[in-house]
Every structure is written in C-alpha cells, then in structure tokens.
Amino acid sequence: xxxxxxxxxxxxxxxxxxxxxxxxxxxxxxxxxxxxxxxxxxxxxxxxxxxxxxxxxxxxxxxxxxxxxxxxxxxxxxxxxxxxxxxxxxxxxxxxxxxxxxxxxxxxxxxxxxxxxxxxxxxxxxxxxxxxxxxxxxxxxxxxxxxxxxxxxxxxxxxxxxxxxxxxxxxxxxxxxxxxxxxxxxxxxxxxxxxxxxxxxxxxxxxxxxxxxxxxxxxxxxxxxxxxxxxxxxxxxxxxxxxxxxxxxxxxxxxxxxxxxxxxxxxxxxxxxxxxxxxxxxxxxxxxxxxxxxxxxxxxxxxxxxxxxxxxxxxxxxxxxxxxxxxxxxxxxxxxxxxxxxxxxxxxxxxxxxxxxxxxxxxxxxxxxxxxxxxxxxxxxxxxxxxxxxxxxxxxxxxxxxxxxxxxxxxxxxxxxxxxxxxxxxxxxxxxxxxxxxxxxxxxxxxxxxxxxxxxxxxxxxxxxxxxxxxxxxxxxxxxxxxxxxxxxx
Amino acid sequence: xxxxxxxxxxxxxxxxxxxxxxxxxxxxxxxxxxxxxxxxxxxxxxxxxxxxxxxxxxxxxxxxxxxxxxxxxxxxxxxxxxxxxxxxxxxxxxxxxxxxxx
Numbered sequence: 001x002x003x004x005x006x007x008x009x010x011x012x013x014x015x016x017x018x019x020x021x022x023x024x025x026x027x028x029x030x031x032x033x034x035x036x037x038x039x040x041x042x043x044x045x046x047x048x049x050x051x052x053x054x055x056x057x058x059x060x061x062x063x064x065x066x067x068x069x070x071x072x073x074x075x076x077x078x079x080x081x082x083x084x085x086x087x088x089x090x091x092x093x094x095x096x097x098x099x100x101x102x103x104x105x106x107x108x109x110x111x112x113x114x115x116x117x118x119x120x121x122x123x124x125x126x127x128x129x130x131x132x133x134x135x136x137x138x139x140x141x142x143x144x145x146x147x148x149x150x151x152x153x154x155x156x157x158x159x160x161x162x163x164x165x166x167x168x169x170x171x172x173x174x175x176x177x178x179x180x181x182x183x184x185x186x187x188x189x190x191x192x193x194x195x196x197x198x199x200x201x202x203x204x205x206x207x208x209x210x211x212x213x214x215x216x217x218x219x220x221x222x223x224x225x226x227x228x229x230x231x232x233x234x235x236x237x238x239x240x241x242x243x244x245x246x247x248x249x250x251x252x253x254x255x256x257x258x259x260x261x262x263x264x265x266x267x268x269x270x271x272x273x274x275x276x277x278x279x280x281x282x283x284x285x286x287x288x289x290x291x292x293x294x295x296x297x298x299x300x301x302x303x304x305x306x307x308x309x310x311x312x313x314x315x316x317x318x319x320x321x322x323x324x325x326x327x328x329x330x331x332x333x334x335x336x337x338x339x340x341x342x343x344x345x346x347x348x349x350x351x352x353x354x355x356x357x358x359x360x361x362x363x364x365x366x367x368x369x370x371x372x373x374x375x376x377x378x379x380x381x382x383x384x385x386x387x388x389x390x391x392x393x394x395x396x397x398x399x400x401x402x403x404x405x406x407x408x409x410x411x412x413x414x415x416x417x418x419x420x421x422x423x424x425x426x427x428x429x430x431x432x433x434x435x436x437x438x439x440x441x442x443x444x445x446x447x448x449x450x451x452x453x454x455x456x457x458x459x460x461x462x463x464x465x466x467x468x469x470x471x472x473x474x475x476x477x478x479x480x481x482x483x484x485x486x487x488x489x490x
Numbered sequence: 491x492x493x494x495x496x497x498x499x500x501x502x503x504x505x506x507x508x509x510x511x512x513x514x515x516x517x518x519x520x521x522x523x524x525x526x527x528x529x530x531x532x533x534x535x536x537x538x539x540x541x542x543x544x545x546x547x548x549x550x551x552x553x554x555x556x557x558x559x560x561x562x563x564x565x566x567x568x569x570x571x572x573x574x575x576x577x578x579x580x581x582x583x584x585x586x587x588x589x590x591x592x
Contacts, residue, residue, distance in 0.1 A: 102569035195549040209548045238555055239548070307532045318509060325510070327582055332575035333512075341587050342510070350512030358511055362502070363525055365509040379535050381545035386538070388546060420527045436549020464549070 005029060008074045008168035008222040012115070015073030018062065022073030026055035026117050029075035033120060033166040040142050042151075042160040043077065046120040050086045051075065054117045061115075069115030071229055074168035076111055077161045080121040081128050082171055082213065083202035084108050091204050092136040093126045095324050095331045095352035105202020106237065107171065107213050107230040114229045119167060122157030126354045127321065128173055128206050130154050131181060131425040132416065135356040140413060144186060144488040146452045149410040152182030152425075155216060159186040162216040163455075165487055169226045170216040175207045176309050177405075177429025179214045180441040184405035184457025187443045187484070190216045191223040191471070194464050195436035196241035198227070199234030207316040208239070210309075210433040218485075220442065220475040224248040227467070246468040252475050259473060260398040261287060262297035267403030267428060275447035279456040280404050283444040286480040297394040297401065301387045302431060308387065309430040310423055311367050311380040318364025321357070324349060359419060388435040395463045400473045403428055405441035405459035409449060428459055438467045440474045443484035455484070495529040497522055 005011045005025045014020040030048050037043050061068045078084055081091045083101035090096045104112070112118065125135040133141035133156025141156035143149040144164040151160045155172030159182030162170040172179040174192035183190020191214045198213045205211065215226035231245040263284065268277050288294060326332035326348025333347035353361070367376035394401060407427060416422045432439040441457035448454070458477055462470035478485075502522040506513045513521065567580060576583035 099573055102565050102572070235557060238557070241550070242555075301538075304534055304538060307535050310528055311532055311535070322510075326575060327584055328570075329573035330575070335585065339585055341585050343512075344585055345510040346507075346512035349510055350514075353511070358513065359521065359524060361509050361511060362505055362521065363528060366497075366505050366525065366529070369505065369508060376532065376535075378545060379538075379540060381547055382540035382543040383535055383538055385543050385546035386540070388549070418527070419524050420531055423528070423531075 004165065005075070006165035006168060006218055008071065008217060009219070009225055011074050011168050012070065012072045015058070015062070016068060020073070022055040022058035022117065023052065025073045026051050026075055026119065029119055029167060033161070036164055036166055039147060040144060040160050040164060041139050042122055042141055042157040042164070042166065043120045044080050044090060044092070044123050044138065044157070045087045047087050047118060051117050051119040054112070058115050058117070069113065070225065071111060072115035074116045075119040076116045077120050077122045077158055077167040077170040078108060078118055079124055079155050079158050079170070079172050081124060081173060081204040082108060083204070084118055084121065086118055087121050089121070089204070090137070091127045092124050092138065093352065093354065093357065094137050097137070097331065099329055103202065106199035106234045108202065110230050111226070116169065122161055122170060124157055125154035126357050127204065128154040128175060128178055129317070129356050129360050131177070131422050133157065133182070134413060135354055137354065143410045145454055146410065146450070148412055149454070150185070150413055152185035152406065152410065154178040156182045158216045159183050159188055159190065162186070162188040162218060163488060165218065169222060171213060172216050173203055173211055173213050174433065175210045175313060176433050177426040179216060180405045180429050180439055180457070180459060181425060183216050183441040184459070185410040185455065187455025187488070188216050188218060189220050189223045189440065189442055189474070190214070190457070191227060191440045192432065192438060193227060193231060193467050194241065194438045195433070196239050197245070197467060198230045199237040199240045201234055201236040205320040207313040208320060209316060210313060212433070220471055220478045221252060223440070224252055224471045241465070243465060248468040248471045251468070252472055254472070255291070255476050256399065256469070256472055259292040259476065260295050261292050262295050262394050262398030262401040264297050264299040264302065264394070264401060264403065266299050266302040272404060272407040273409060276404050276406070276408060276456050279445040279447060280458055283458050283477060283481065284402060287477065290476065290480060295398045297398060299390050299394060301383070301390050302427065304383060305387065305431040305434060306423055306427055308380045308383045308434055309426070310363065311376045312384065312434070314360040314364035315368050315377050316364070318361045318368065321361055324352065326352070356419070384434050387431050391435045391437060399462065400470060401461045403459050405429060405457040409447050409454035409456060432461050437464050438462050438470050440470055442474045442477045444477065444481050445484055493530045493533040495526040495533065497526040497529060
C-alpha cells in the first residue's frame with residue numbers, strides 16, 4: 001500500500017469505489033500516527049482496536065451494497081475536548097484524566113454516521129485555553145516543521161496531525177482563534193464556521209457565546225466536506241442555527257466573479273513579523289492578478305478585540321468551569337479530617353486545574369464580581385456590539401476580509417512566558433468569534449527561520465452564514481498557492 | 491499603553507475564595523501580578539464610547555429557543571456514575587454538608 005490516505009476526498013472516493021478498503025486506510029493512518037507521535041505528541045490516545053472495528057463495519061456496509069456515507073473510511077482525529085464514547089475525553093487536564101464520556105458529541109455522531117473513523121484524541125491547551133499547546137497536562141505538542149517550535153493552539157494536536165498527514169480530517173474548537181492560528185502555524189487549512197452552524201453538544205464548554213467546532217484539513221475541499229456533514233441544527237444545542245445549510249461543495253471550484261476582498265489597514269500592522277506581512281501581501285497580489293479587487297476597509301476596533309475577549313471569554317469560562325467540583329465526575333482531592341464540602345471543591349479545583357485555567361477562572365470571577373461587573377463585563381458586551389457593527393459596515397463593500405491569521409510564524413517553545421504576550425497572538429482572530437462570523441486560515445507560503453521553512457496562513461472572514469462563500473473564496477486562494485501544499489518531512 | 495492595575499494580594503485571595511480555588515500562598519503574588527497585567531491591558535476599554543449601546547451577550551437572536559416540554563430518552567444512571575469519584579450505591583458520596591456546630 002503506497003498511496004497516501006491523507007486527502008479525505010480522495011480517500012472516501014477510493015473506499016466508495018472499492019479501490020481501497022476502509023480497514024487498510026485505517027491501519028495505514030494508525031501506523032503513521034504511531035510513528036510520528038513520540039516526536040509530535042499530537043495524540044493523547046490512538047484508538048487502534050476501536051478504529052479498526054469501525055473500519056470493518058464500513059467495509060461490511062460496502063460489501064452488503066449499502067451506502068457507506070460521504071466520509072467512508074476517512075480517519076478522523078478528534079480534539080480531546082470533544083466528547084467521544086470511544087477512549088477518554090480529558091481536555092488535557094488532570095481534572096478529567098480518567099473521564100469517559102457516556103455519549104458522542106453531535107459532530108462526532110454525524111461524522112461516524114457518514115462513515116468516518118474516529119482514530120484518536122488530540123492534544124490541546126488545557127480546556128482549550130492557550131495559543132501554543134504548551135499548557136497540556138501530558139506534555140506539549142511540537143510543530144511538525146520544527147520540533148523546537150510550538151504548533152499554535154489551542155487545537156495544536158489537531159493542527160499538527162492534519163499538517164503532518166496523520167489523519168484525513170482533524171476536529172478542533174475555536175473560541176478566539178484556536179482552529180485558525182494553529183492551522184496557520186502548522187500549514188494546514190483551519191475553518192471556524194459561523195457561530196451556531198455546528199452543534200456544540202458534546203464540546204466541553206469554554207466560552208459558550210464564542211465556541212465553535214470546525215475542521216482542520218489538508219485542503220479547503222476536505223474542510224468543506226467535513227463541514228457539510230457536521231453542520232445543521234441540533235435539538236440538543238439550543239444555540240445551533242436553524243437556517244438550512246448551504247451546500248459548500250457544488251460550487252467550490254467555481255471562482256467568485258468580481259470577488260471583492262476587504263483589506264483593513266489595521267491588519268497589516270507594523271507590529272507583525274515583516275515576513276508574514278510580505279507573504280500576505282504577495283497572496284493578495286496573486287488574487288488581484290486572478291481578477292479579484294482589493295477594497296480598503298476600516299476596522300479601528302481590531303486592537304481592542306483582545307481586551308474585549310479577555311473579559312468575555314474568562315467570564316464565561318469561570319461560569320462554565322464551575323461544574324468541575326470533584327463531585328459528579330472528574331478529579332477529587334483526597335479526603336482529610338475536618339474537610340468541609342466547600343474545602344473539597346476548592347482543593348479539587350486547586351489541584352485538578354493547571355495554572356492557565358486557574359488564571360482564566362480568576363480573571364472571569366474578578367470581572368463578574370460585585371462592583372466590577374459593569375466596568376468590565378457590561379462594558380465589554382457593549383464594545384462587542386460595536387465590533388460586530390464595524391464588521392457589518394465593512395461587509396457592505398466587500399465579500400470577504402483578508403489579513404494574517406497570526407502576527408508571527410510559529411514561535412519557540414517557552415518563548416512567550418508572560419500570559420498577556422501569549423494572549424496578544426490572537427489579535428486577528430478573536431474578533432471573528434466576538435462577532436460570530438466565519439473565518440478560515442489557508443496556507444499561502446513559508447518564511448525561513450533557522451534554516452527551516454515555517455508556514456504562514458492567510459485569514460479570510462465573511463459575513464455570518466456566508467460559510468459556503470467563504471470556502472469558495474478560500475479555494476480560490478488555495479489554487480493560487482500550489483507551493484504551499486507542501487508537507488513537513490519526517 | 492497598558493495601565494497599572496491596583497489589584498492587591500488580599501483581593502486576589504478573595505477572588506480565589508469566590509472561585510473555589512485553593513491556591514497556595516506562595517503562588518498568590520505571581521497570580522496577582524499576571525492578573526494585574528491583563529486587567530491593565532483591558533483598561534483600554536474605558537476609552538471607548540459605549541453611550542447608548544445595547545450589550546450583546548450572544549452573536550445571534552436565534553439563541554435559547556425553547557423546546558416542547560416532552561420527556562425523551564436520557565443517559566443511564568450506571569453510565570453516569572462510572573465517572574463519579576466516590577459512589578455509595580446509586581448515590582454520589584460527598585463530605586458532610588451541614589457542620590456539626592453552627
């Protein structure tokens with residue numbers, strides 16, 4: 001078996017047309033993941049026996065003449081904050097070290113129903129809080145292009161797995177950039193759909209008004225394929241959008257006539273790495289040559305996005321993470337004489353959560369506490385509306401808005417020790433979540449660092465519910481950058 | 491352009507109590523300084539004119555629609571108890587909730 005099964009669309013075509021068996025595809029992916037994982041630490045768990053069993057079931061369906069589904073035999077790596085019946089769901093936290101979900105997340109259920117194979121659970125920043133995948137209970141994820149650099153975060157394990165070709169589709173979650181920033185740093189496609197487009201049922205909640213699940217893949221087509229299976233209203237998530245899902249695949253390869261790309265002056269900032277700016281500019285130049293028009297737009301609140309986000313997200317996190325109390329599930333501190341119920345909560349949470357999660361809970365508790373609520377949380381919610389209005393205005397003159405997904409390429413492990421400096425990595429991605437609109441990072445080139453090429457992603461954003469249009473624009477960008485499809489060696 | 495935020499160690503300890511986080515005394519100062527750094531950065535929100543702006547709690551207005559109040563299938567108690575750290579029979583075991591003396 002010499003073929004690569006890392007292209008989800010090609011894999012399912014091969015499996016559906018009986019040119020390959022789901023079992024051989026799965027065995028191939030598992031073997032590849034096993035070999036790469038000691039170096040990358042992308043997977044918490046590789047579910048070999050369970051994956052082979054799922055693959056056999058897909059092969060049996062095909063043998064029986066049944067439709068195996070649009071993702072037949074495609075190995076899927078699931079971020080470990082998304083609930084799966086198979087394996088554990090740890091959120092990379094000691095708090096959930098032994099947690100086994102009694103149910104599948106809706107997105108997992110839909111992927112499995114479409115013939116996809118859950119092959120493992122991927123590493124992440126604890127509870128998806130971080131931009132480097134270093135805040136992990138069982139060691140950091142490494143960037144497949146350079147072991148000494150971070151893969152970005154928080155979906156760093158999924159981004160590394162997708163970029164290194166260890167799976168057909170990786171699932172991530174994105175609260176402030178956690179799909180798009182690691183996709184940019186690892187060199188794969190990372191798509192955060194419109195808020196509410198994919199059910200959050202089974203996603204361990206971080207910031208409920210910001211969280212969205214999405215795919216990380218080798219190509220825009222694979223992202224669109226996975227999205228088309230997962231998207232749509234879910235009775236188990238009251239915030240899932242009831243509007244019908246526009247098919248993203250049928251027109252994907254057709255260029256958008258007269259595409260207008262909004263370029264905010266705030267995005268190609270002097271504070272960015274100059275090589276990243278050059279890469280983004282070169283990509284925009286190619287788009288213009290291909291017939292697109294660049295439109296100057298203004299998003300003056302870009303800069304206060306981080307401030308707004310680091311009030312709203314910790315506030316929601318502090319409420320969501322209150323459920324981890326050591327009683328119903330998760331880590332419980334040792335009993336000791338005289339320990340009250342309140343002591344048990346505080347000791348379990350003090351020992352079960354890592355430092356970054358504790359920091360966010362503390363910040364959230366502070367901004368929601370009496371006397372500070374209006375000044376912080378209340379004010380942030382008002383700025384949130386202004387940020388959304390600013391996007392609405394910009395989209396009156398353009399179809400999509402473009403810029404860098406991350407101000408820098410992958411940085412060195414341990415390079416951003418100060419939490420605030422780490423938070424500033426998300427400057428171009430948090431406002432997407434604040435406004436609830438879709439965003440995607442597409443690889444557009446490399447910058448050399450220490451003799452190694454490091455990927456750079458172009459970030460595109462579109463109006464709410466324009467997910468199909470966004471994917472189509474991303475496919476146009478992708479076609480103009482065949483050289484960016486390169487994979488890391490090893 | 492970050493402000494210096496005047497968060498004290500005493501306030502930090504108070505917030506930790508509110509958050510039910512048992513944080514060792516020798517970690518409080520580092521935590522205070524990191525929180526103050528972030529809050530100082532966040533202070534730039536004060537410069538934005540939000541007069542008359544309605545707060546936006548969620549991106550869209552379709553959130554929190556209500557379902558019909560009809561019983562449906564739910565998860566089995568045995569499945570749920572498998573993840574519990576301490577169980578007695580079919581119940582979760584917890585330390586004494588009411589103190590002996592008041």
